[in-house]
Amino acid sequence: MFHAPQMHPPESLKGAWHRDGYVHFPHLFSSEEISVLRTICDRVHQEWLCNSHDPEELANCTNMAMLTDLGYFSNHPDQLTTLLNLIADRRILDTLRLIFDRDLLFHNTQYFVEPRSQSWEGDWHRDQQFDAPDVETQIRRMSETIGIHVHIALVPEDHLEYVPGSHQRWDTPEEWEIRQGSDHNRRHGTMPNSVRLPLNPGDACFFDAWGIHRGHYRAGAPRRDLDIIYGTRPEWFTPPPTCFLDPQVMERLAPDTRTFFQRFIEEYQKDWEKSKISVQ
Numbered sequence: 001m002f003h004a005p006q007m008h009p010p011e012s013l014k015g016a017w018h019r020d021g022y023v024h025f026p027h028l029f030s031s032e033e034i035s036v037l038r039t040i041c042d043r044v045h046q047e048w049l050c051n052s053h054d055p056e057e058l059a060n061c062t063n064m065a066m067l068t069d070l071g072y073f074s075n076h077p078d079q080l081t082t083l084l085n086l087i088a089d090r091r092i093l094d095t096l097r098l099i100f101d102r103d104l105l106f107h108n109t110q111y112f113v114e115p116r117s118q119s120w121e122g123d124w125h126r127d128q129q130f131d132a133p134d135v136e137t138q139i140r141r142m143s144e145t146i147g148i149h150v151h152i153a154l155v156p157e158d159h160l161e162y163v164p165g166s167h168q169r170w171d172t173p174e175e176w177e178i179r180q181g182s183d184h185n186r187r188h189g190t191m192p193n194s195v196r197l198p199l200n201p202g203d204a205c206f207f208d209a210w211g212i213h214r215g216h217y218r219a220g221a222p223r224r225d226l227d228i229i230y231g232t233r234p235e236w237f238t239p240p241p242t243c244f245l246d247p248q249v250m251e252r253l254a255p256d257t258r259t260f261f262q263r264f265i266e267e268y269q270k271d272w273e274k275s276k277i278s279v280q
């Protein structure tokens with residue numbers, strides 16, 4: 001049985017995805033679930049800040065990654081189990097399956113928080129452009145792989161901006177000039193046809209990472225957004241194992257959750273071994 005949210009019948013969900021490259025699900029998670037998530041994510045974020053050499057500088061950083069790192073949970077194993085269960089939640093995985101007709105892999109997590117004192121507009125980008133040596137590589141990555149962000153809002157926010165339909169096609173000359181242009185000011189300037197994607201607590205926004213998008217980072221405008229990334233294996237990046245080499249972590253998971261992360265481990269195990277990350 002599918003647990004994907006019911007507001008779209010499967011065909012129109014696919015249609016909306018095909019047209020826009022994103023889908024917004026209001027109230028996908030309950031206020032109780034959001035409150036638990038916020039406790040976990042805020043605590044991890046605080047630890048990340050406090051463990052750094054320069055917490056003041058990091059406080060202006062708008063996101064941290066790898067929330068599932070074991071180090072954050074030595075005194076809170078149950079919180080790790082809760083977070084992993086959420087990442088493998090059927091409401092998310094079944095929605096992805098309905099859109100792509102296949103199961104996707106876990107990739108990584110991020111937590112977006114407003115900067116403490118400095119505000120800026122993020123650069124327009126497609127995620128597959130990072131470390132791509134040339135345009136052909138970006139285009140090939142776009143056609144051969146899948147990368148999906150699932151933003152889960154823990155407070156009201158509207159910091160994400162997206163160009164609908166850009167996940168299906170390459171840049172227009174104007175988009176290209178803005179996204180890759182030598183003029184730094186243009187890279188975070190106005191993009192034709194872009195839309196802001198406002199979210200309320202408990203809402204989830206699924207969006208294609210290969211479409212053109214950016215964030216707005218505003219000191220004083222609260223943001224708490226858990227971002228979970230799913231996809232097919234990217235040949236240009238191996239996600240870190242974070243907590244998944246610890247057998248005790250896996251033993252605590254519900255069977256479906258364990259099966260989901262077991263696929264992630266099997267996919268990347270050889271790469272971790274090659275880079276001498278010990279696999280038990």
Ligand SMILES: O=C(O)CCC(=O)C(=O)O
Nearest residue numbers: 127159160213214215216
């Ligand atoms: O929501 C945001 O701030 C933008 C996210 C983004 O650009 C990304 O993770 O690639």
